[in-house]
Amino acid sequence: MKKDTSSSRxxxxxxxxxxxxxxHQMGSVHASPSAAGSAALQALKSIDYRYFVAGxxxxxxxxxxxxxxDVVKTRLQADPKKYxxxxxxxxVQICQTDGPTTLLQGLGPTVIGYGVEGAMKFGVYExxxxxLSTVFFPDxxxxxxxxxxxxxxxxxxxxLVPMESLRIKQVTDVQYRDDTVLTGIPKLIRQDxxxxxxxxxxxxxxxxxxxxxxxxxxxxxxxxxxxxxxLSRRVTLSAGVQKWLxxxxxxxxxxxxxxxxxxxxxxxxxxxYQGGGDRPGAFGxxxxxxxxxxxxxxxxxxxxxxxxxxxxxxTSQLVVYDLVKQLLGLPATGSH
Numbered sequence: 539m540k541k542d543t544s545s546s547r548x549x550x551x552x553x554x555x556x557x558x559x560x561x562h563q564m565g566s567v568h569a570s571p572s573a574a575g576s577a578a579l580q581a582l583k584s585i586d587y588r589y590f591v592a593g594x595x596x597x598x599x600x601x602x603x604x605x606x607x608d609v610v611k612t613r614l615q616a617d618p619k620k621y622x623x624x625x626x627x628x629x630v631q632i633c634q635t636d637g638p639t640t641l642l643q644g645l646g647p648t649v650i651g652y653g654v655e656g657a658m659k660f661g662v663y664e665x666x667x668x669x670l671s672t673v674f675f676p677d678x679x680x681x682x683x684x685x686x687x688x689x690x691x692x693x694x695x696x697x698l699v700p701m702e703s704l705r706i707k708q709v710t711d712v713q714y715r716d717d718t719v720l721t722g723i724p725k726l727i728r729q730d731x732x733x734x735x736x737x738x739x740x741x742x743x744x745x746x747x748x749x750x751x752x753x754x755x756x757x758x759x760x761x762x763x764x765x766x767x768x769l770s771r772r773v774t775l776s777a778g779v780q781k782w783l784x785x786x787x788x789x790x791x792x793x794x795x796x797x798x799x800x801x802x803x804x805x806x807x808x809x810x811y812q813g814g815g816d817r818p819g820a821f822g823x824x825x826x827x828x829x830x831x832x833x834x835x836x837x838x839x840x841x842x843x844x845x846x847x848x849x850x851x852x853t854s855q856l857v858v859y860d861l862v863k864q865l866l867g868l869p870a871t872g873s874h
Contacts, residue, residue: 590661592862597656600855602649606641607847612709615808615840625843644705646719651701655694655746660859663690663754683755691750695742700726702742703735706808740821741810745803752799757792757856761872764788781870785860786853788872793852797845802837804844 671682
């Protein structure tokens with residue numbers, strides 16, 4: 539077990555050191571190369587894997603319980619002519635034509651995929667914040683938060699692509715509806731090839747990077763602001779109640795920001811897989827297709843359904859994240 543942990547730490551450290559070197563080549567480092575490298579390596583030695591555990595737990599839980607809403611939302615976007623009503627009407631129609639169990643399609647890849655994605659997204663974000671703030675942006679910590687969210691979103695997106703490919707196939711393609719993760723991924727590789735399965739990476743980045751930025755940076759800022767308000771006004775509530783209220787309010791606000799930031803990317807992602815656009819070089823063609831179909835407004839089709847879906851996911855996710863962090867001995871977001 540110690541050998542596996544050391545190996546994992548070595549791989550993650552190598553990845554982050556590589557990212558830091560890229561920043562240095564871009565001319566972002568304020569300190570000397572040796573000082574920057576020393577500070578980065580020192581920060582990497584103190585990587586806290588509790589953030590990865592908390593992130594994976596909250597993401598798997600929140601995305602898993604909202605799978606039915608995601609199924610309806612995906613079908614609304616993929617076949618608007620068939621599902622002309624709203625979220626509730628589409629749900630009833632799907633249950634009547636395909637059965638209630640259809641609402642659980644893609645549950646397996648959703649839980650596994652977003653568990654891994656959440657672990658990396660939250661873990662990389664929390665690890666990168668102090669490194670970037672200390673080494674690259676000592677005079678502007680806000681930029682450290684922003685760049686950390688970009689890096690975390692990019693890493694998580696690449697890891698999520700295979701699972702998201704399978705999930706959308708299960709929801710939109712009858713040939714995949716009876717497949718599990720163990721049978722669906724090999725089937726995708728056999729039928730389409732590994733490169734094509736991963737060709738939705740650009741679409742996934744278009745969704746996940748703005749989503750991560752909108753969710754995690756806004757949650758950090760809003761939670762910290764709320765704690766300042768609570769302290770300045772000397773609110774007479776117990777510490778536990780204060781943390782719950784701050785987590786819930788900040789999480790809800792972050793969900794709205796994340797939804798609006800990532801809605802165009804979500805449309806691009808669904809169109810990529812549903813429209814057969816999951817081919818190398820298809821990203822630009824998919825964007826043009828969506829724009830030609832309805833202009834800028836077309837990128838925000840299905841926003842109301844997604845506001846419900848994303849609102850439930852992020853609010854529950856961030857509250858669970860804060861709870862798990864505290865159970866593991868870490869401070870609540872924004873409280874320090």
